[in-house]
Amino acid sequence: MSTNSVLKNSSQQSPNSALPCAIEFNSKPTLAKLHLDFSLAFDSFTIEVKQSLSISAIIGIYGDSGSGKSTLLRVVAGLEQRAMGQVSLNDTQLQNSADNAFIKPEKRHIGLVFQDSRLFPHLSVYQNLAYGAKRQKNRQLTIEKVLSLTHLSEMQHQNVTQLSGGEKQRVSIARALLAEPELLLLDEPFSALDKTTKSQMLTILKDIQQQLQLPMLYVSHSLSELQYIADQLIVVNHGQISTAKTIHQAIHDLNSQGESSPKTSLSLTVAEHLPAYGLTRLALPTAQSPEQSIYLPILEQQKSQHLIGQQLPCIIYARDISISTTKEEHSSIVNHLPATITAIQYSKTNALVTLDIGLQQFYAQISLWSAKRMALVTQASVYLQFKANAVHSYHFTEPTINA
Amino acid sequence: MTDISSDILALTTTLKMAAITTVILLLLGTPLAWYLAKWQSRLKVFFEAIVALPIVLPPTVLGFYLLLAFSPTSLPGQIWQSATGNQLAFSFSAIVIGSVLYSLPFVVQPLQKAFEQLGDQHLEAAAMLGAGPIDRFFSIVLPLTKASFVTATALGFAHTVGEFGIVLMIGGNIPGETRVLSIALFDHVEAFNYANAHWLSAGLLMSSLLLLSWVYFLGNNFNKKQHRSISP
Numbered sequence: 001m002s003t004n005s006v007l008k009n010s011s012q013q014s015p016n017s018a019l020p021c022a023i024e025f026n027s028k029p030t031l032a033k034l035h036l037d038f039s040l041a042f043d044s045f046t047i048e049v050k051q052s053l054s055i056s057a058i059i060g061i062y063g064d065s066g067s068g069k070s071t072l073l074r075v076v077a078g079l080e081q082r083a084m085g086q087v088s089l090n091d092t093q094l095q096n097s098a099d100n101a102f103i104k105p106e107k108r109h110i111g112l113v114f115q116d117s118r119l120f121p122h123l124s125v126y127q128n129l130a131y132g133a134k135r136q137k138n139r140q141l142t143i144e145k146v147l148s149l150t151h152l153s154e155m156q157h158q159n160v161t162q163l164s165g166g167e168k169q170r171v172s173i174a175r176a177l178l179a180e181p182e183l184l185l186l187d188e189p190f191s192a193l194d195k196t197t198k199s200q201m202l203t204i205l206k207d208i209q210q211q212l213q214l215p216m217l218y219v220s221h222s223l224s225e226l227q228y229i230a231d232q233l234i235v236v237n238h239g240q241i242s243t244a245k246t247i248h249q250a251i252h253d254l255n256s257q258g259e260s261s262p263k264t265s266l267s268l269t270v271a272e273h274l275p276a277y278g279l280t281r282l283a284l285p286t287a288q289s290p291e292q293s294i295y296l297p298i299l300e301q302q303k304s305q306h307l308i309g310q311q312l313p314c315i316i317y318a319r320d321i322s323i324s325t326t327k328e329e330h331s332s333i334v335n336h337l338p339a340t341i342t343a344i345q346y347s348k349t350n351a352l353v354t355l356d357i358g359l360q361q362f363y364a365q366i367s368l369w370s371a372k373r374m375a376l377v378t379q380a381s382v383y384l385q386f387k388a389n390a391v392h393s394y395h396f397t398e399p400t401i402n403a
Numbered sequence: 404m405t406d407i408s409s410d411i412l413a414l415t416t417t418l419k420m421a422a423i424t425t426v427i428l429l430l431l432g433t434p435l436a437w438y439l440a441k442w443q444s445r446l447k448v449f450f451e452a453i454v455a456l457p458i459v460l461p462p463t464v465l466g467f468y469l470l471l472a473f474s475p476t477s478l479p480g481q482i483w484q485s486a487t488g489n490q491l492a493f494s495f496s497a498i499v500i501g502s503v504l505y506s507l508p509f510v511v512q513p514l515q516k517a518f519e520q521l522g523d524q525h526l527e528a529a530a531m532l533g534a535g536p537i538d539r540f541f542s543i544v545l546p547l548t549k550a551s552f553v554t555a556t557a558l559g560f561a562h563t564v565g566e567f568g569i570v571l572m573i574g575g576n577i578p579g580e581t582r583v584l585s586i587a588l589f590d591h592v593e594a595f596n597y598a599n600a601h602w603l604s605a606g607l608l609m610s611s612l613l614l615l616s617w618v619y620f621l622g623n624n625f626n627k628k629q630h631r632s633i634s635p
Contacts, residue, residue, distance in 0.1 A: 104535075105527070105531055106530045106533050106535050107533075110531070111531060111532075114527075118524050118525055121547070122547060131529070131532055131534075135534055179533050
């Protein structure tokens with residue numbers, strides 16, 4: 001707000017002098033326009049992509065292994081010269097097979113973080129970071145700044161071969177950031193890490209994205225990981241890619257397409273911490289009253305005001321939500337919410353019930369027997385219920401990162 | 404000329420030939436090994452076989468064909484003569500060219516194996532950080548394959564010092580020009596000059612043994628380091 005008004009004022013006073021200066025200071029790309037129109041044949045399948053993406057934060061790319069999602073990144077990076085068609089970034093043509101145009105990966109200003117980190121074993125942490133920085137003109141980031149962004153300052157002189165998996169990936173990200181790309185590609189960067197380390201990494205990466213305003217494409221086969229990190233999602237299936245949708249919509253669309261573990265995806269606002277009860281209360285996106293709240297195990301014991309007001313991406317698996325026709329007063333289950341059934345989808349083994357609370361959709365997976373016994377129909381008013389620890393979020397709560 | 408001074412002359416000729424040959428081999432062999440390591444074609448095995456030929460072929464076979472090619476009546480010999488003004492056969496240049504061909508597999512094979520093992524992973528990472536092909540070679544490939552470069556250099560050098568058949572065929576026996584240690588040794592034996600033959604033989608044996616021990620020592624050390632750094 002304040003920078004906006006400063007900009008506006010200065011442009012009114014002297015449109016030619018002050019404004020370019022301000023723009024130059026903020027010249028880091030905050031939006032990447034990626035145009036893809038290519039095909040690439042493999043033995044078993046052909047990847048065909050025709051899509052324009054406006055990447056402002058992090059777009060997730062989801063698909064099973066072998067679906068072609070990593071190849072998609074490699075084409076954008078310039079590591080698949082065989083691709084036929086066109087690729088352009090921010091109106092710069094990167095390749096065009098029609099006139100044999102091909103910009104080499106080292107000239108594309110695109111960063112790529114590999115699943116297997118690929119650190120240079122003969123160089124220290126600091127030297128790995130300097131490798132990208134040295135080859136970059138017009139640097140805006142300092143190595144020290146990136147070391148602190150990635151919590152690596154204390155291990156900068158270590159040999160990279162002695163690092164843990166999470167530390168290696170932090171070095172890999174730091175190294176890519178220092179090459180100052182216009183777009184950062186991440187190919188399953190945290191898939192080899194345990195859940196706690198993965199949470200740390202995702203929290204750090206999200207923080208980096210917000211601080212540097214760097215557009216990213218993030219490939220993963222884990223929807224919950226993507227749900228935490230990305231604001232939009234593309235689904236790759238046998239080389240075909242879907243259009244980008246908002247993350248919650250994309251995940252809900254997958255439910256009705258027979259996703260093996262259907263889930264509710266939503267962003268909740270942290271309302272209050274209740275240390276006496278060990279719970280944190282979060283408000284539904286369109287909450288009118290405190291009743292439209294979801295409780296989950298308390299997020300922060302100390303510094304408990306830290307997260308208040310923040311949006312937290314959460315996942316509740318449909319198998320963890322049950323339905324009741326009356327309000328349960330004598331249950332240990334914490335979350336009871338009045339809802340309206342909007343759809344029931346029967347499969348061979350169970351029923352997937354879609355419920356609305358205001359504008360928010362929820363999904364509950366119940367047995368065919370329960371659906372029949374309770375005589376559930378659309379438009380029926382019911383209660384949905386789930387335990388506090390059925391609410392999953394990758395948010396990492398420890399304020400410090402252990403080395 | 405005394406035997407000692409002629410043997411010393413043969414030694415310097417040998418070292419000069421081996422040093423020049425090794426430099427040429429590294430300059431030619433490195434890109435050749437690189438292309439063989441990266442090339443994916445069915446023709447590749449044919450070229451690998453050509454490079455490996457000197458290992459199995461009697462040196463005299465190679466020497467015979469080179470002698471024909473280097474003679475002033477054949478095209479390569481004529482081109483050389485018109486470019487330099489000197490005859491190619493029985494010259495120092497001839498034995499260097501012959502040595503390059505003869506020792507080629509000993510330089511190309513270890514380098515090719517090292518480049519294949521290195522793979523593309525680190526090179527792709529370096530490219531994504533803005534390093535061009537030459538930059539990648541010196542900043543990534545060379546430091547990560549230096550053990551193989553030491554091996555290739557030492558084997559190329561030692562094998563060139565030890566050659567006999569090719570030099571005999573295309574070099575003749577001109578002191579200071581093409582008379583190398585192995586030929587000097589042969590001369591001593593033919594003249595029943597066993598004392599000098601012993602000196603030369605033992606000298607060659609010991610120096611080769613020392614050189615190879617040093618190479619394996621370095622290779623072991625590099626491997627240990629490499630192993631530590633590659634294992635996760």
